[in-house]
Amino acid sequence: MSYYVRERLPPRSTGIANRDQDRGRPAMQREVHLIGGTRSEAIRLAPVTLAMREAGLLQPVMIAAGKHTGTVTRTLAAFGLEPDITVEGTGNDTVEGTRTDNGDDPLLRELDELWSVRTPAAVIVQGDTTVSLAAALAAFWRRIPVVHLEAGVRSDDLSSPSAQEPDRRLLAQVASLHLAPTPLAAMNLLDERIAHTDVLVTGTTVLDATLAVTTRRTPFQNPAVAAARTGSTNRLVLITGYGSEAGGEPRMAAAARELAERHPDVDVVLAVHSGQVDALPGDSRVIVTGPLSYPDLSRLLCEAYLVVADSDGVAEEATAFGVPTLMPRDGGEPAASLTADCARAIGADTEAIVTAASALLTSRFRRDAMAAGNTPYGDGLAARRTAQAAAALLGLAPVPDAMPVSVPVLPSGAHA
Incomplete structure (x- = not known):
């Protein structure tokens, strides 16, 4: 054993x-x-x-x-x-x-x-x-x-x-x-x-988790992220994912640099997982880092104006805060997100990422319209429902009410 x-x-x-x-x-x-x-x-x-x-x-x-x-x-x-x-x-x-x-x-x-x-x-x-x-x-x-x-x-x-x-x-x-x-x-x-x-x-407990961590408002653990975000008034674009498409992370890095060049009021945090991308010299507004700790990721999602990610889990968390999420992939779109128009599948190449992100960065109306839909993932009470449902299964509590079909988007730093 x-x-x-x-x-x-x-x-x-x-x-x-x-x-x-x-x-x-x-x-x-x-x-x-x-x-x-x-x-x-x-x-x-x-x-x-x-x-x-x-x-x-x-x-x-x-x-x-x-x-x-x-x-x-x-x-x-x-x-x-x-x-x-x-x-x-x-x-x-x-x-x-x-x-x-x-x-x-x-x-x-x-x-x-x-x-x-x-x-x-x-x-x-x-x-x-x-x-x-x-x-x-x-x-x-x-x-x-x-x-x-x-x-x-x-x-x-x-x-x-x-x-x-x-x-x-x-x-x-x-x-x-x-x-x-x-x-x-x-x-x-x-x-x-x-x-x-x-x-x-019940909804998904990932929203409960995100709220539990972000309400603590702990300092960033990643020193590069902390240095870049402390005192910054720029809009934040978070680009993260596993680069599941061949060459995905280098394409995301190229997109990060082009977005920073096109939009001088934007900071880009690029979190990569495979180590295929090094720091981008000459541009202090593009912060390249390895995988983020969960508290750092949650805080960045809360503060983000726009998220680019190929992870369904990240999409769930981002849309809970009313942050539009672009998902570079050739398939496997998150159907639940799309029902509320809070996440959108886009092509995985650099041009597709830059074009889609720039459209939202240059038009507040388009960005807010995408974020306005209610999140289909929950209301932050899924953990309580789960605990009560398990107790009900064992005869210790009544069956909880199901999650409301339409739930409000949680407040985020992007709308402050």
């Missing part, structure tokens, strides 16, 4: 049979295990952990699992949290868009062994990674209810080498409760004959 448990939590009884005995115990002693294997999962699960603690009906146990437990730990620290249990199994992974597994997942075996001696009342997984699927299967085989956060997201592309779509659909078959981020995601589940009583639209 390669997991360890922090001693600050009380020991649990063993065996599935004891779950029924737990129902007679004080609610605070009933554990719900939240499984995070990536930075994205940690961001979305952290607000749920905090909401469960606040409600006092269940004991949340945060588990960092898989190959990237260090990343999970660092991300949780932004919320004042740390993993309660770490399962450092090798697990399966996705490398450069290709699923790498042989059907024999050590992570699944280790979670099964953990839950054979410390059986939770329920398990919460998020999204569509192989860590989430392994945890869901391990819980299902031990007859532990599975709560799927951000359920119902679909691309309808079963041939993708990343295997995200098959994993999403497999998760839907073993989950007891499906918490959809948007009404569209809920409709996908209903179309797949998931019982409507097992589906709840």
Whole structure:
């Protein structure tokens, strides 16, 4: 075994049979295990952990699992949290868009062994990674209810080498409760004959996470960003992403420089991930940096006038603050964002990025019209709904109301 448990939590009884005995115990002693294997999962699960603690009906146990437990730990620290249990199994992974597994997942075996001696009342997984699927299967085989956060997201592309779509659909078959981020995601589940009583639209907890971090208004951790933004009155364009298209990051760098040249009242922060882009000499208004910490990213999104990103997660956060988001890609448009016209897919080449961004930078009307639509992702209360829904699943609370279909855009520094 390669997991360890922090001693600050009380020991649990063993065996599935004891779950029924737990129902007679004080609610605070009933554990719900939240499984995070990536930075994205940690961001979305952290607000749920905090909401469960606040409600006092269940004991949340945060588990960092898989190959990237260090990343999970660092991300949780932004919320004042740390993993309660770490399962450092090798697990399966996705490398450069290709699923790498042989059907024999050590992570699944280790979670099964953990839950054979410390059986939770329920398990919460998020999204569509192989860590989430392994945890869901391990819980299902031990007859532990599975709560799927951000359920119902679909691309309808079963041939993708990343295997995200098959994993999403497999998760839907073993989950007891499906918490959809948007009404569209809920409709996908209903179309797949998931019982409507097992589906709840909660919104996405990434908005809760962003609000939790930005309200602290902590100083920038990145010194280059701090130096550039301190005292600056320029409009901010944030360009970030994984450069998923071939040569994506160099093209984004070229676009950043051209935007700064065309618009003297604009600062550009270019956050790159692969190290393919060096600093751009001679232009102090283009700040090139590596991956941003979550607090820094959230604050920049809050202050941004415009965001260019190829990440759906960044689009969710940016549109929550009413910041228009341009997404350089050749496909895979975020349908939920497009329903509110707060994000727009554009070409991935430099000219397409510059043209689309300049159109919004030169016309306040166009920019504000794009930002005016309500966000389809939530209202910042998804974590509370999730905590209450998990308690309701275990008979400890009433079922929460679903997220309103139309919710207001949250205030941002861009509109100050």
